[in-house]
Amino acid sequence: MLKKLLDQGVSVWLDSLSRDMLHSGFLQEWVDKGMRGQTSNPTIFQGAIRGSKTYDEDIRKLSQAGLSPEDICWELMVADVQGACDKFLPLYKESGGKDGFVSLELDPTKARDSQGSIEQGKKLWPKVDRPNLMLKVPGTQEGLPVLRALLEEGMNVNVTLLFAVERYDEVMTVHMEALEARLKAGHPIDNIATVASFFVSRVDTEVEKRLAQLTLSDEQKAALLGKVAVANARAAYAQFLKRVASERWQKLASQGAQIMRPLWASTGTKNKAYSDTLYVDELVGPHCVNTMPEATLTAVMDHGKTEPTLTESHLKEAAQTLATLKEVGVDLADVTLNTLEKEGVDKFAESYADLVDTIKRSVQTLSV
Numbered sequence: 001m002l003k004k005l006l007d008q009g010v011s012v013w014l015d016s017l018s019r020d021m022l023h024s025g026f027l028q029e030w031v032d033k034g035m036r037g038q039t040s041n042p043t044i045f046q047g048a049i050r051g052s053k054t055y056d057e058d059i060r061k062l063s064q065a066g067l068s069p070e071d072i073c074w075e076l077m078v079a080d081v082q083g084a085c086d087k088f089l090p091l092y093k094e095s096g097g098k099d100g101f102v103s104l105e106l107d108p109t110k111a112r113d114s115q116g117s118i119e120q121g122k123k124l125w126p127k128v129d130r131p132n133l134m135l136k137v138p139g140t141q142e143g144l145p146v147l148r149a150l151l152e153e154g155m156n157v158n159v160t161l162l163f164a165v166e167r168y169d170e171v172m173t174v175h176m177e178a179l180e181a182r183l184k185a186g187h188p189i190d191n192i193a194t195v196a197s198f199f200v201s202r203v204d205t206e207v208e209k210r211l212a213q214l215t216l217s218d219e220q221k222a223a224l225l226g227k228v229a230v231a232n233a234r235a236a237y238a239q240f241l242k243r244v245a246s247e248r249w250q251k252l253a254s255q256g257a258q259i260m261r262p263l264w265a266s267t268g269t270k271n272k273a274y275s276d277t278l279y280v281d282e283l284v285g286p287h288c289v290n291t292m293p294e295a296t297l298t299a300v301m302d303h304g305k306t307e308p309t310l311t312e313s314h315l316k317e318a319a320q321t322l323a324t325l326k327e328v329g330v331d332l333a334d335v336t337l338n339t340l341e342k343e344g345v346d347k348f349a350e351s352y353a354d355l356v357d358t359i360k361r362s363v364q365t366l367s368v
Contacts, residue, residue, distance in 0.1 A: 002034030004306040009286030011099050013037035015293045018048030022083045031087055038084050039103040039291045042351040045077055050358045060366045069360040078128055085130035092132040097191055103158040105136035108348035117146040125155050134158040139167050144174050151178035160197040161344040164336035165236050171196055172243045175260045179252050190256030195289055198236050199266040200279045202340055203229035210330050223324045226274045230282040234318035237262055237310050263289035268296045277304045285310025
């Protein structure tokens with residue numbers, strides 16, 4: 001199944017990371033099956049550390065060495081990401097630096113602090129010291145200068161928390177500007193990989209809250225329920241196709257620049273009325289990444305589909321869905337930019353605070 005998706009242009013990544021999966025052989029097994037990369041975030045690490053005793057010895061040692069709970073947190077995350085990077089390193093080399101990446105998110109409490117995020121990125125990159133690391137930068141207005149600065153330094157970047165096509169367009173512009181700046185400075189650009197993580201399922205969740213407050217015909221419901229998130233992602237893909245076909249991008253490509261691939265994130269289906277592989281089946285096409293939680297991955301392996309669903313006809317269908325959404329009075333820009341982007345930043349910051357608190361409690365328990 002993973003090979004079939006790859007044949008259609010989709011690299012499957014795992015949206016989960018823990019030390020247990022590194023040590024148990026779980027991750028290596030999936031790499032052998034064709035897994036192409038891995039993503040993590042504060043929520044994922046919180047679940048990994050809170051639910052396992054695997055970290056206890058390291059937490060005890062780092063605490064005895066005088067590190068704060070927050071510093072311990074970063075030591076643990078860096079170690080896990082290094083271990084995962086090492087598992088994917090053969091694939092990274094085999095693919096010519098096009099796949100085999102592992103993502104580590106910058107401190108989400110600094111999501112509105114451009115300079116603080118840039119400084120952290122410049123410290124984390126050499127600390128992890130792996131060529132197949134991707135640093136995760138939030139796709140907020142404040143994240144754009146961070147993206148530019150890290151790319152100009154030659155780092156791989158995963159732009160996360162993208163919900164709006166408008167913001168995605170800004171991200172693609174900054175990507176090109178940074179590569180152009182590197183070329184002007186005489187630096188290579190062929191070894192820099194990027195993805196733009198476009199969140200999918202949360203769009204349906206928020207849109208459907210708003211649709212529930214409206215009086216809709218059966219025809220309108222059929223055209224919108226379970227359709228808007230995919231349509232929004234397809235609109236982003238249409239914008240991506242325009243960008244890579246542009247003369248500006250072609251000049252960069254001629255110098256070896258790698259395409260900033262759209263990455264479909266938040267692909268676990270939250271509404272039980274929909275297929276559990278909806279956000280995979282409906283976003284199949286060239287130059288894509290789909291990062292899946294374990295439950296979605298299992299479902300895809302069992303009954304996922306691999307037919308192309310990002311064709312010209314699918315993109316036209318998406319445009320019609322978004323036009324219908326506008327007609328019924330739902331402002332998609334308000335959904336994506338004003339609500340989901342802010343919520344996404346806040347949720348990751350809360351998860352990070354909970355993660356640090358989890359480690360603080362572990363330090364107290366282990367020191368008894």
